[in-house]
Structures are given as C-alpha cells and as structure tokens.
Amino acid sequence: MRFSQLIAVLQDGEAGLLEHQLGSDPELRGAASLERAEADQLSFLEKGNALIQSLETSHVGAVLIPNQDDLKAMAEQRGLAWAVMADPRLAFAEALERLHPRPRPEATIHSSAVIGDRVQIDAGVSIGPHVCIGDDTRISANSTLHAGVVIYGDVRVGQFCELHANAVLHPGVRLADHCVVHSNAVVGSEGFGFVPTAKGWRKMPQTGLVVLEEGVEVGCGSTIDRPSVGETRIGAGTKIDNLVQIGHGVVTGRGCALASQVGIAGGARLGHGVILAGQVGVANRAIIGDRAIASSKSGIHGEVEPGEVVSGYPAIPNRLWLRCSAAFSKLPEMAKQIRELKKAAQ
Numbered sequence: 119m120r121f122s123q124l125i126a127v128l129q130d131g132e133a134g135l136l137e138h139q140l141g142s143d144p145e146l147r148g149a150a151s152l153e154r155a156e157a158d159q160l161s162f163l164e165k166g167n168a169l170i171q172s173l174e175t176s177h178v179g180a181v182l183i184p185n186q187d188d189l190k191a192m193a194e195q196r197g198l199a200w201a202v203m204a205d206p207r208l209a210f211a212e213a214l215e216r217l218h219p220r221p222r223p224e225a226t227i228h229s230s231a232v233i234g235d236r237v238q239i240d241a242g243v244s245i246g247p248h249v250c251i252g253d254d255t256r257i258s259a260n261s262t263l264h265a266g267v268v269i270y271g272d273v274r275v276g277q278f279c280e281l282h283a284n285a286v287l288h289p290g291v292r293l294a295d296h297c298v299v300h301s302n303a304v305v306g307s308e309g310f311g312f313v314p315t316a317k318g319w320r321k322m323p324q325t326g327l328v329v330l331e332e333g334v335e336v337g338c339g340s341t342i343d344r345p346s347v348g349e350t351r352i353g354a355g356t357k358i359d360n361l362v363q364i365g366h367g368v369v370t371g372r373g374c375a376l377a378s379q380v381g382i383a384g385g386a387r388l389g390h391g392v393i394l395a396g397q398v399g400v401a402n403r404a405i406i407g408d409r410a411i412a413s414s415k416s417g418i419h420g421e422v423e424p425g426e427v428v429s430g431y432p433a434i435p436n437r438l439w440l441r442c443s444a445a446f447s448k449l450p451e452m453a454k455q456i457r458e459l460k461k462a463a464q
Contacts, residue, residue: 119146121180121199124160124213131212134204136185141199144179149210149217152176160217162203162210163189182206182213223262234271246283258295270306276332290325290344294332294354303336309343309350309366309384322346324366331355337362337378345384353390371408389424399431 122143128135147158155161155178162182163170173181173192180199183189184206193200203209223244227233231245234253239245242260249263252271257263261279268286269275276295281287285299288306299305311322326345330352336342337360342350345366352364353372363381371390382388382400389408394400398412406412407424417431429439 119217120144121146121160124180124216125201127216128201128203128209128212131209133206133209133212135209136202136204138201139194139199141180141197144199146180146217149214150178152178152181155179160210160213162206164206182209223264225260240277252289273306282338288328288344290327292327292329294330294334296333297330298335300336300338300340300360302339304341305330305336306344307341309345311346311366311384326350326366331372334358340364343368343384353388359396365402377414 120143122140124146125135125138145158146160149160150156152161152163152172153176155176157177157179159178160180160182161176161178163173163184165184165186170189173189178198181193182201182203183193185202190200190202225242225244227245228247228249230247231249233251234255236254237251238256240257240259243257244262246263246265246267248265249267251257251269252273254271255269255273257275258277260277261275263281264283266284267281270287270289272289273287273291275293276297278295279293279297281299282301284302286304288304291306306328308324311324312319313322324344324346326348328342328344328350331354333355334352336358339360340358340362342352342364343366344350348367350364350367351369353370353374355372356370356374358376359378361378362376365382365384365386367385368382370388371392373390374388374392376394377396379397380394383402385403386400387405389406389410391409392406393411395412395414397415399417400406401419404418404420406418406422407426409425410422411427412418412433413429413436415431416429416433418428418433422428422433427436428434429436430442
C-alpha cells in the first residue's frame, strides 16, 4: 500500500488527520517500532514521547506524528513521508488494520465438527475442525468458531462473533454481536456456590445466565462464572485481558478495561468505564463507580466513588497511598526515634 493510499484511509478514520506530506510516497509493506522500522514500514510517535530523538536516526519510510513543529521540521529535513494526527496511536491502529488485514475463514462446516439437535447455524458461519455444539443452540450470521471450540446446549452466539481455538461456552451463555472470546477462555462455568451444612458443603445449582453485550472481548484463559439465578453481565465494549476471573452475578458497565490477573468476587458491581490494572482484587459485592481506576495489586473491599483513583491494600485514594508509600522506608528510623524518646522520658 502506498502512503498516499493510507492517507486516504486515515482521512475517513477517527484519529483526526490534520496535515500530511507524501515525501517519496513509499510503498508500505508493514509497520514497526521507530527504532526497528525500515524504509518500507510505518511507525508513529506520541506527544512527549521519549523516543523523539530516534526519529533522527530511524530508517522508517513514513511516520505518524502529533502536531509538533519540531517533529514536522525533522521529518521534512529527512525527506520522510509524514502525517500529523490528533491521535497518532489511534491512527497507527487504523493503519495496522489496513497493512495487516486479517483473513476471514471461508463459511464452511468442517467434517469433523459435532453438531447437536435443534442447532440453528445462520449464513456465513465458519466452523473449524473438532468443534462441538450442543443442542438448542444458535450461531448467528458471519460468526467464526475456530478449531476445538466447545459450545454446550442452550447458548446464543450473535453475529460477527469470533471464538478462538478451545474456547468454551457453557449453558446459559448469551453473546451479543461482535464479541471475541480468545483461546482457552471459559464463559458460563459454574459459579463458586456452596452452602455449609453439618455434613459438609452442599452445592448450590448455578442456573442463571451469562450475558456478554456487544463488542465484549475476553482474553486467553479468562473465566466468567454463571450465577445460581439471575445474570452475570459484561457491559458493551468491555475489554478483558488474559487470566481474569469474574465471579457469579458480577455486573460491569460499558467500556470497562480489566487487566491480567484481575479477580472479581461474586455480586460486585462496576460502573461504566472502570479500569482495573493488573492483579487488582475486588471483594464480594463491592461497588465501583463510573470511570474509577484501581492501580496494580489494589484490594477493593467496599465502595469506590465515581472518578476516584485508588491504590494499595486495602485500597485508599491514590494520593494518600503515595504519601504512605513515601513514609514506609522511614518507619525503622521513626520507630528507633520513638524508642529513644520513651527511654529518655523514663
């Protein structure tokens, strides 16, 4: 793809093309980081990026940059093709979609697939080798099931969904359109529900639904549990990283982002746009307000106000946590001083 062709694509995108210079209009065959890019590749820089000086020595053929006069001057001096974008990172994502388009599997059902009774498979569906689909299930139009996917009975998969190799959907799962479930993820497994009795733990049947709204993406090895009654619901556009555990009855709002190894206990409620960094733990029935952020390894036990940024275990406001962290290294000396003051007072 010529850079001029890519510019035509970016003009219609969301990243905000402000101006551009074609230079020699290079033929782009891929993309790379600025330090590794070659003359037939595209790269990008963000505002304030520490790699700005790398532009002087990079072999890149074309670059997407923020609206900074020094970067434009440097790119022109080197004779590079460049485009000024309101959001260079978003523009780079849009460009990658065109430079490396994902092949769509042919709409066929592999001969080794096992399909149960009363299964509805709509037009344009691709079903790979050794896929198993249980009874009373529907796979809507243009969805893709890669090799080894297992879908139990009583499941609904929306249009343009993609289930990667060895993903599993248990009974009661409902996927809206454009959902992605990556390899070895399990959606709708039984929630951890047991009732203590004199004879031991009695299992609580898990009969509810797990609903993934439109555009939800579930990473490799993540699990989303089915509740005993009611729903576990993941809000539209939510992105779930690898190795995330979401307990039964959890409800998230729209557009949340959950990083790797997040664990959310049953009944927790997340508002819209919540961000949980790696290894955050959320206790049973905790409530997190809209647009709240929890930094890595935070432990949330109660309620987080909308827009709050929290850190630590138990989680407290981030600014307070930073002050506490600064004091940690001083605790031994402070303790020593207290002992000396006590001794002097005796």
